[in-house]
Amino acid sequence: MSDKKELEVSAIENGTVIDHIPAEATFKIVQILGLYECDSAITIGNNLNSKTLGKKGIIKVADRFFPDEVINRLAVIAPNVTLNIIRNYQIAEKKHVKFPKIIRGVVKCSNPKCITNHQPVQTKMEVFDADLKSLRCCYCERVMRHEEIELL
Amino acid sequence: MDHNFISVSDFTKEDILSLLHDAAFFEAHPNSRLLEGKVVATLFFEPSTRTRLSFETASNRLGARVIGFSDPASSSTSKGETLKDTIKMVSNYADVIVMRHYLEGAARYASEVTDVPIINAGDGANQHPSQTLLDLYSIWKTQGTLDNLDITMVGDLKYGRTVHSLVQAMSFFSPRFHFIAPQLLRMPNGYRDFCRRHSLPFDEQEEFTEKAINETDILYMTRIQRERFSDPREYEQVKNVYCLKNAMLEGSKPNLRVLHPLPRVNEIAYDVDDNPKAYYFQQAKNGVYARQAIICRMLDIKVD
Numbered sequence: 001m002s003d004k005k006e007l008e009v010s011a012i013e014n015g016t017v018i019d020h021i022p023a024e025a026t027f028k029i030v031q032i033l034g035l036y037e038c039d040s041a042i043t044i045g046n047n048l049n050s051k052t053l054g055k056k057g058i059i060k061v062a063d064r065f066f067p068d069e070v071i072n073r074l075a076v077i078a079p080n081v082t083l084n085i086i087r088n089y090q091i092a093e094k095k096h097v098k099f100p101k102i103i104r105g106v107v108k109c110s111n112p113k114c115i116t117n118h119q120p121v122q123t124k125m126e127v128f129d130a131d132l133k134s135l136r137c138c139y140c141e142r143v144m145r146h147e148e149i150e151l152l
Numbered sequence: 153m154d155h156n157f158i159s160v161s162d163f164t165k166e167d168i169l170s171l172l173h174d175a176a177f178f179e180a181h182p183n184s185r186l187l188e189g190k191v192v193a194t195l196f197f198e199p200s201t202r203t204r205l206s207f208e209t210a211s212n213r214l215g216a217r218v219i220g221f222s223d224p225a226s227s228s229t230s231k232g233e234t235l236k237d238t239i240k241m242v243s244n245y246a247d248v249i250v251m252r253h254y255l256e257g258a259a260r261y262a263s264e265v266t267d268v269p270i271i272n273a274g275d276g277a278n279q280h281p282s283q284t285l286l287d288l289y290s291i292w293k294t295q296g297t298l299d300n301l302d303i304t305m306v307g308d309l310k311y312g313r314t315v316h317s318l319v320q321a322m323s324f325f326s327p328r329f330h331f332i333a334p335q336l337l338r339m340p341n342g343y344r345d346f347c348r349r350h351s352l353p354f355d356e357q358e359e360f361t362e363k364a365i366n367e368t369d370i371l372y373m374t375r376i377q378r379e380r381f382s383d384p385r386e387y388e389q390v391k392n393v394y395c396l397k398n399a400m401l402e403g404s405k406p407n408l409r410v411l412h413p414l415p416r417v418n419e420i421a422y423d424v425d426d427n428p429k430a431y432y433f434q435q436a437k438n439g440v441y442a443r444q445a446i447i448c449r450m451l452d453i454k455v456d
Contacts, residue, residue, distance in 0.1 A: 121257075141159065
């Protein structure tokens with residue numbers, strides 16, 4: 001008898017599967033989607049072998065479906081994730097993330113003198129350069145390169 | 153541009169040209185009582201006597217009454233009141249709010265919490281759009297146009313808020329730029345990229361030469377601050393290099409004008425002041441007309 005133990009990432013009946021997550025972004029996505037406060041069954045896998053990414057993460061959330069507005073926030077840190085909407089154990093829909101025009105909350109402004117870092121003002125960013133994925137703060141107008149982007 | 157005057161980034165070419173026409177009207181008729189019955193609030197969370205006096209003069213000459221504060225220590229901010237609450241409170245009293253704040257984005261935020269028009273009189277190191285407008289007015293007046301001009305900017309081009317905004321605002325008018333600055337204070341990458349994206353030809357050099365002066369229409373001087381240099385010896389080396397003396401203007405074009413956002417320290421020698429090409433004091437005076445145009449525009453008051 002084999003001593004080998006395997007963790008089965010079982011299929012979910014209904015819910016959302018987020019796949020092809022770059023390994024370093026997996027737990028940031030958990031945060032952005034508010035999954036710490038979620039009471040549905042969640043399976044998180046990270047550093048799994050992937051042909052395309054090398055190492056990837058995967059998140060399965062049972063019985064939860066996310067509106068586009070929430071999903072598009074993922075574009076800031078993981079623009080190439082795929083989302084599979086599962087119904088009755090079948091992939092009912094495949095979705096890709098779209099970079100939203102305006103990102104509210106989620107990202108911190110890197111300017112220490114920005115009003116959002118001193119007063120109760122939610123951050124608001126717009127896409128400055130779609131290719132470089134740089135963002136511009138709508139308040140202080142500072143442009144942040146992709147590498148500088150810090151989540152709240 | 154809606155009813156808020158926040159940033160050069162909001163300007164369209166039409167906005168600029170129509171405001172300049174209004175400013176010209178106010179230069180001819182500075183005491184038109186167009187703001188009778190209106191209350192202008194000047195909220196200066198950070199002191200700036202020059203700008204505040206300019207806005208207050210602009211308001212007073214148009215017949216408005218002015219309320220406000222010039223120092224946050226004397227306002228409820230010192231009690232811990234948020235900017236939002238202060239703005240909402242003042243919105244009960246004033247028809248338009250002129251504000252200067254030390255935090256960047258403050259004016260933009262203020263415009264979101266009230267329907268009363270907000271005029272940004274400076275938010276940290278970010279924008280100072282009324283200065284930009286008076287600079288444009290000065291250029292327009294002295295050159296007869298804004299189009300196809302040769303503009304040279306000298307001094308601290310890295311931290312100079314006014315030169316950044318001027319580059320942005322002039323982008324509608326096909327200028328050619330020359331940036332003259334010490335290596336440490338070069339025009340930042342972001343603005344050089346801006347010029348490339350908008351196909352605005354520019355060149356850069358460290359030497360402040362008479363050749364450069366002789367070829368240009370507008371010479372925009374800026375102050376180099378000691379505080380920008382961590383090595384005081386470096387400051388000592390550059391502080392006199394970017395100084396304009398009267399003799400340097402000998403071969404300049406007849407239409408050349410010397411501009412400076414003020415206060416000037418030693419970057420323009422006093423012997424330049426009597427040269428008819430010295431325009432910096434008139435430039436400051438133009439601030440009143442530009443601000444009159446801005447206030448009336450924000451209140452939808454027709455200027456005839």
